[in-house]
Amino acid sequence: MNPQILQDLQAFHPEMTITLTLLAVIVVDLAAPSIRKSATFFITGFGLLLALAFTVPLYRAAQGTLFYGMVALDPMAIFFKGFLILTSFLVLLAAPGSKELSKDHIGEFYVLLLGVTLGMVLLASAADLLMLFVSLETVSLGSYVMVGYLSNQRESNEASLKYLLFGAVSTGCMLYGITLLFGLTGTTKMAQIRDLIAQGAASGNNSLTLLVAVVLVLAGFGFKTAAVPFHFWCPDVYTGAPTPVTAFLSVAPKAAGFATLIRFFFTGLSRTSVVGVQWSAFAAVNWTLLVLMISVVTMTLGNIAALRQENMKRMLAYSSIAHAGYILMGPVVLSPLGLQAVLVYLICYLFMNLGAFLVVIEVYNRTGSFDLRDYRGLWRRSPFLTISMTVFMLSLMGIPPLAGFFGKLYVFAAAVNQNLAWYAVVGAVNSVVAVYYYARVIKAMILDASAQGSEGGAIRLSWTSQVLVWIMLLPTAGLMLFWDYIQQLTGGSMRLFFG
Amino acid sequence: MIGLVHYLVISAALFSLGIMAVLTRKNAVNVLMGVELILNSANINLVAFSRFSSVDLNGQVYAIFVIVIAAAEAAVGLAIVLSMYRLMKSVDLDKADSLRG
Amino acid sequence: MTQIVFYFFAAMTVLSAVVVVFSRNLIHSAFALLFTFFGVAALYVFLGADFLAGTQMVIYVGGILVLLIFGVMVTHKLYDMRLKSETYQFWPGLALVTIVFLTLVGVMLRTTWHSRGARALDPTTAAIGELFMKEYILPFELASIFLVIALIGAAMIVRRRSE
Numbered sequence: 001m002n003p004q005i006l007q008d009l010q011a012f013h014p015e016m017t018i019t020l021t022l023l024a025v026i027v028v029d030l031a032a033p034s035i036r037k038s039a040t041f042f043i044t045g046f047g048l049l050l051a052l053a054f055t056v057p058l059y060r061a062a063q064g065t066l067f068y069g070m071v072a073l074d075p076m077a078i079f080f081k082g083f084l085i086l087t088s089f090l091v092l093l094a095a096p097g098s099k100e101l102s103k104d105h106i107g108e109f110y111v112l113l114l115g116v117t118l119g120m121v122l123l124a125s126a127a128d129l130l131m132l133f134v135s136l137e138t139v140s141l142g143s144y145v146m147v148g149y150l151s152n153q154r155e156s157n158e159a160s161l162k163y164l165l166f167g168a169v170s171t172g173c174m175l176y177g178i179t180l181l182f183g184l185t186g187t188t189k190m191a192q193i194r195d196l197i198a199q200g201a202a203s204g205n206n207s208l209t210l211l212v213a214v215v216l217v218l219a220g221f222g223f224k225t226a227a228v229p230f231h232f233w234c235p236d237v238y239t240g241a242p243t244p245v246t247a248f249l250s251v252a253p254k255a256a257g258f259a260t261l262i263r264f265f266f267t268g269l270s271r272t273s274v275v276g277v278q279w280s281a282f283a284a285v286n287w288t289l290l291v292l293m294i295s296v297v298t299m300t301l302g303n304i305a306a307l308r309q310e311n312m313k314r315m316l317a318y319s320s321i322a323h324a325g326y327i328l329m330g331p332v333v334l335s336p337l338g339l340q341a342v343l344v345y346l347i348c349y350l351f352m353n354l355g356a357f358l359v360v361i362e363v364y365n366r367t368g369s370f371d372l373r374d375y376r377g378l379w380r381r382s383p384f385l386t387i388s389m390t391v392f393m394l395s396l397m398g399i400p401p402l403a404g405f406f407g408k409l410y411v412f413a414a415a416v417n418q419n420l421a422w423y424a425v426v427g428a429v430n431s432v433v434a435v436y437y438y439a440r441v442i443k444a445m446i447l448d449a450s451a452q453g454s455e456g457g458a459i460r461l462s463w464t465s466q467v468l469v470w471i472m473l474l475p476t477a478g479l480m481l482f483w484d485y486i487q488q489l490t491g492g493s494m495r496l497f498f499g
Numbered sequence: 500m501i502g503l504v505h506y507l508v509i510s511a512a513l514f515s516l517g518i519m520a521v522l523t524r525k526n527a528v529n530v531l532m533g534v535e536l537i538l539n540s541a542n543i544n545l546v547a548f549s550r551f552s553s554v555d556l557n558g559q560v561y562a563i564f565v566i567v568i569a570a571a572e573a574a575v576g577l578a579i580v581l582s583m584y585r586l587m588k589s590v591d592l593d594k595a596d597s598l599r600g
Numbered sequence: 601m602t603q604i605v606f607y608f609f610a611a612m613t614v615l616s617a618v619v620v621v622f623s624r625n626l627i628h629s630a631f632a633l634l635f636t637f638f639g640v641a642a643l644y645v646f647l648g649a650d651f652l653a654g655t656q657m658v659i660y661v662g663g664i665l666v667l668l669i670f671g672v673m674v675t676h677k678l679y680d681m682r683l684k685s686e687t688y689q690f691w692p693g694l695a696l697v698t699i700v701f702l703t704l705v706g707v708m709l710r711t712t713w714h715s716r717g718a719r720a721l722d723p724t725t726a727a728i729g730e731l732f733m734k735e736y737i738l739p740f741e742l743a744s745i746f747l748v749i750a751l752i753g754a755a756m757i758v759r760r761r762s763e
Contacts (some may be wrong), residue, residue: 005737019745024751067738108756115749122742134739137568138746141575145753151582158595160757161579166529168572169521172537175565176514179544180707183507186553186714189563201714209711362603413505501606506643507708512614513636515700515701520621523693528671532633539640542656548652550647552714558726559649560731565643566652566659567743571750573664578754584675 006064013054014081015121022114029107041096048089063497069189070131072497074169074264077125078344079493080259082384083126083350086253088117090354090471091248097465100150100242109149113248116142120252124259124340127267127497129178129188132260133171136220139253140167146248147241159240166233167223174220180213190268191498197270202285210285213385217264218290224257225324228298235305238317243364247357249252250320255346262331263338265291267498270334291354292332292423299325299430306437312370313359315437316353319396322351324435326427329411334417338414343490345407348479352395352404355472359389362469366459374439374484376448382459386445388469393438395476398431404478406486500572506547513540527580531573538569606646613639626676630669637661642742648721 009016024047025040053076063074071077081348092113095101101109119138125133144167148160182188184246185196186207202210222230239245265287302322310314327349330342360370362385395404408431412424461469479486513536520533542562549558584590612635619632644653649752732740 010754022745022748026748068735070736070738079546105756108752110751113751115745118745119742122738130557130564130736131739131742133561134564134568134742134746137572138742138749139573141746141753142749143580144575145749145757148579148582148757151757151759152586154586154597157579157586159577161527161595164572164576164579165527165534168531168534168576169518169537172517172534172541174540175538176544179541179548182545182558182561183548183552183713184711186716188546188557196714204712205710206712209707212707314512341577484586501603501646502714505606505610506675506710508611508705509614509643511701511704511708514704516614516621518700519693519697522697523690524621526626528632528668528675529626529629531671532629532668535633535660535668536617536620536636539636539660541633543640543643546644546647546649546652548713549649550719552716553667554716555647556727556731559652559724560728560736562649562652563655563763564739564743565727566655568746570659573667575750575754577667578757579673580675582757590675592706 005067011058011061011066014058014085015052015118016046017051017054017083018114018118018121021051021109022118025107025110026112033476034109037103038097040110042090044092044110046091047052047114048085048117051053052082052085052089053467055085058428059492062076063495069191070128071122072127072267073125073127073176074497075493076259076262076339076343077497079489080124080255081121083346084120084256085117087248087252087255087350088113088352089352090468091244091252093468093471094247094354094358094361095244095462096467097360097365098242098244099460100361101244102150109146112142112146116146116248116253120256123256124263126260126263129181132264133175133178136171136174136260137226139256140171140224143249143253144165145243145244146475147237149242149245156242157240159283160238163233163237166230170219170223173216174223177213177216177219178287180209180216184209184213190234190264193268194270194498197269207285214269214285214287214290218294221261221264222294223256225254225328226292226321227324227328229300230303230320231321231493234321235314235317238320238413239370240499241311243361243370244356246317247354247361250316250353250357251305251350254320254324255350258327258331258342258346261307263496266339267330267496277284288332288334291328295325295328295332296426297321297325297424298328299427303430303433303437305405306434309437310372312363312372312375312441315372315441316356316360320353321435321439322430323353323396324428326408326411329415329423329427332416332423333418333420335414335418337410337417338370339494340490341407341410341414343493344410344486347486347490348395348403348407348476350400351475351479352392354475355388356392356396358465358469358472359392362459362461362465372441372444373479375421375444378445380458382461384461384466384469385459388473389445390442391477393471397435397438403476406479406483503547506543510540510543510547513537525592527583527592528577530592531576531580532578534571534576535569536567542564549592602646608640609642609646613643630665630672633668634661634665637665648716648724650723651725654681742750 028039059078065072089345119135124134144160150156185193185201226234299322302318306315306318327345330338395402398404398408414425517533517536545558545562614636616632620629623629641653652659
């Protein structure tokens with residue numbers, strides 16, 4: 001076998017582990033029904049933990065590309081690898097506890113989860129446009145199927161159809177944009193595209209072509225991160241999908257979308273500066289302006305639309321759209337602090353968002369409803385769930401000293417640092433508007449009388465559910481304690497490989 | 500003399516027609532046909548650029564991957580459409596409105 | 601002579617695509633799509649992509665198109681042979697798409713594309729095979745996992761639930 005490929009495999013242990021776990025789960029799922037549920041669960045969990053364990057030593061590995069320039073190995077890629085595998089593991093823990101997922105065929109759900117994880121991990125480190133496309137499609141296709149998991153329920157089915165049709169068109173447009181880039185430069189490697197554009201492949205008339213190509217490619221990225229105007233699938237899909245899938249979608253594929261957006265724009269379309277401190281976009285295409293406009297519209301529209309929602313999942317869908325708008329502030333400012341802000345925000349977002357969805361799952365398990373009205377008086381039925389949800393809502397609002405505050409602090413600081421103070425102000429105003437719909441949930445849970453909302457006795461959670469909520473709660477509330485570590489981690493991870 | 504531009508115009512036409520199908524058609528299978536047109540137009544671009552713009556067969560290999568992905572997407576899409584037909588006895592996208600908030 | 605054949609296939613591709621998009625009868629659309637795929641395969645032959653043309657015919661016509669026609673047939677009541685398909689927002693959509701088309705054509709014509717001298721038209725199959733095993737081995741392996749996911753997913757969605 002080719003010695004270079006063999007050598008590259010040394011740095012590829014996490015992905016190989018995920019693949020082998022996937023195959024193992026497929027085989028084990030053929031066993032008898034009584035043992036396959038728990039067997040597949042434990043195999044998947046063990047496999048993901050092992051992959052996470054393999055990711056850690058890679059952090060110190062040399063920078064470079066693997067497999068003939070397909071995949072980049074740099075601190076940012078390793079960070080996202082760990083982040084995405086961790087998210088999948090946490091969603092895996094939540095999956096058996098949800099009444100929505102069919103117990104009989106849950107092995108297939110795990111297979112899909114593993115496949116999507118593999119795709120996301122490769123998407124976050126893709127350094128070649130072909131690799132980007134194939135891994136993006138893997139993630140998307142797996143997601144379409146996971147959303148349609150409840151194929152005998154109308155909402156789930158509709159959600160997956162809308163998701164597929166919208167996603168197929170978006171990635172088709174992105175592919176067309178990629179072909180234009182290919183035509184301009186004759187190559188699909190991001191690093192070579194950057195070099196060729198720097199040498200003038202996009203001068204004169206070609207700059208319009210480059211603009212068209214970038215707009216089309218943004219269609220694909222906008223779809224994955226649910227940014228306006230590519231967000232139309234988001235509320236319907238989040239509402240119709242089984243809630244563990246919604247929780248997963250709101251964090252992991254979105255994060256992978258951000259990772260690849262950063263890598264595409266920074267290593268493909270930005271001038272690397274000599275000093276290595278500040279980047280600048282090419283004069284040929286002012287992509288920062290495009291992303292800035294998208295970001296502003298996204299956070300505004302997401303927040304305004306969330307104000308009227310009565311369905312918890314739909315509200316959280318618009319909330320996650322708004323958060324994508326905040327996160328996009330990071331790449332726009334083109335500074336290392338901006339990139340670090342994205343990583344910090346994602347860490348905070350992971351725990352508070354998954355936590356919120358966990359509470360929604362638990363409430364659904366007991367009441368069968370996602371309606372805000374059925375959260376009234378939850379304080380009486382389960383103080384633990386109420387307090388946890390309050391913490392998650394406050395964190396999503398951005399109240400210090402909870403995690404959400406730090407995420408917002410970093411993105412706003414990054415904007416102000418680059419003389420884009422007005423941008424930070426827009427973000428701050430949006431955060432204030434958002435307080436209303438998060439506070440509405442807290443008010444319903446604690447203050448509303450239990451007139452019709454909370455008949456039924458106390459909600460007692462299984463110990464696994466309690467542990468899971470604590471896992472989400474502790475980082476959300478206590479992130480401040482680990483602040484040095486987080487800073488160090490994200491500060492070291494924002495380096496990309498430009499070669 | 501047939502040049503690169505001829506192929507690009509054909510692919511632009513297919514791309515626009517595909518978008519038209521996606522935007523205006525109500526039948527889900529028709530929308531899937533539109534998606535296939537879009538992917539085919541991108542493929543024509545890739546192969547044409549491979550011939551005229553790149554030093555090796557990059558574009559053709561890319562086109563093979565796109566064909567594979569398009570096939571799988573169409574299969575899953577039709578599975579979902581079939582499931583929808585079973586539930587609602589229709590594949591009209593106007594009837595897919597149970598999620599409106 | 602080659603030019604005439606080229607224009608014939610180009611016209612066939614685009615005109616059948618027009619039928620796919622604008623026809624009111626679903627079966628007409630599906631069969632017009634057949635001619636579109638065939639025309640695209642012919643264009644690949646003109647570009648020297650012999651393996652790709654064969655793959656296009658086998659997978660697109662022999663696989664995807666059959667699946668689409670199957671989908672059309674199954675999702676209509678058998679006695680309702682009209683198989684009509686309606687549209688909405690036709691004129692705004694047409695206007696938008698015309699703008700898109702004109703923009704794209706304008707861009708295509710005015711750009712100086714990256715160019716390289718003409719290459720001899722060798723058979724490509726062996727070269728593509730080598731590329732798959734060397735430069736493109738990672739996407740190749742990922743694509744196989746992708747297909748496993750698609751298989752399991754499609755089967756999972758269509759399977760009849762016992763409930």
